[in-house]
Amino acid sequence: MYRILLVEDDKEIIDNLIEFLSKEGFSVKNAKGQTAAIELVEKESFDLVLLDVSLADGNGFAVCSAIKSSTCLPVIFLTASGDEFSTVTGFDLGADDYIAKPFRPRELISRIKNVLRLTGTAGNITQLGDVTVDTVKGTASKNGKDLFLSALEYRLLLVFINNRGAVMTRTKLLESIWDIAGDFVNDNTLTVYIKRLREKIEDDPQNPEIIKTVRGLGYKVDA
Amino acid sequence: MYRILLVEDDKEIIDNLIEFLSKEGFSVKNAKGQTAAIELVEKESFDLVLLDVSLADGNGFAVCSAIKSSTCLPVIFLTASGDEFSTVTGFDLGADDYIAKPFRPRELISRIKNVLRLTGTAGNITQLGDVTVDTVKGTASKNGKDLFLSALEYRLLLVFINNRGAVMTRTKLLESIWDIAGDFVNDNTLTVYIKRLREKIEDDPQNPEIIKTVRGLGYKVDA
């Protein structure tokens, strides 16, 4: 269950949103002003902040700055003023999305889930079949069991993950990992690495399902 | 320079957007229909797709599905119909943002940059003094020169980077890297790793400036 901090001072909106978001399975706490919001963020832990731009005791931009400087909490601005200045300022301060009032409840849910998805996966944890790569920890695991990848195997896996769906030529892979292509490393080196990586990540290394061979072109993993 | 694929069939919008986005430093290509869009995505490489919902040869949802199933390209929908159904459908198909026409050009730019940031296309690079860690590539470098960190050294460095400013106790560090604290690894193992990491990343390993010893508590790096 995701915990949302709603920074808003309009009683009607607060009541409506708490009711609606609770029904959708979120846990919601309300802060009515800047100080209360910043205190709550420091004291409790949340997964996302819904932040009204216009608060009784000042604008929400300051709150966003404060939150983003001390945490990496995702922030979605809510605002009646759909003026361009606010939008641009909001994003510049590190906001993750921006919804203009009046918004449709279902769109709010979609955007909340979308921001949670984007902030949760970008550069952190990636799934590749049953293989999970955590770039924050620098580890890879398969069905929860740690795969003790070597430095080069890990980097090779990252190249595939960051180019999912695209065929990677041998040259590109060599360039990605050894910096230079062909000249300094043996032609077979890459082939051997592919084999060893497959032995660690594939269920059946002889019939690879993750790293597919594209004969004549290179290798690819599906998105 | 980021490469954008604009899937749109309205000549006026195409011309305006290409001119505006080019001025902002993006490289833009246009596909007028579904087939052209999917072909272009397969043939060339882009960093982001701007996708109109209503195309002459069908709706953009199919294009989004096709793109998302074979690549991990970020997609932003553009649409005149601000109806709720489309918004929700778009996000369900994996879209990363959604902008209703008529949109303000500056907001479009903000949202494009925001999506690029969130999806990680912008890279995930952290600086620690003159040491740079690229978690997308899985590499670390010092003044541009590659540091050939071993798997464990790299993971140890990541722990410090992700806890900048905080003192990390020996127990926490052991838990982070060996999963278990004290029981299975020798008490001195961590000390030896700190030393070896310092030898690779510090200018003067005897007088460490990056990983500081906090006697009696553990180690820390400054934020």
Added chain:
DNA sequence: TTATAATATGATAATTATATCATAATTCAG
């Protein structure tokens, strides 16, 4: 200052990573 705990270092053996070789299996064109 001295004793003691905490941290650092140097050396070690076992293991694993790395690059390359030789050879085998496979795809696909002709």
Added chain:
DNA sequence: CTGAATTATGATATAATTATCATATTATAA
């Protein structure tokens, strides 16, 4: 089907990593 190109595999030598030992150094409290 046959042969050449491509990819896969097994084996090997060298180098690096890893965990631990013994020992040295340092900081701080008494």
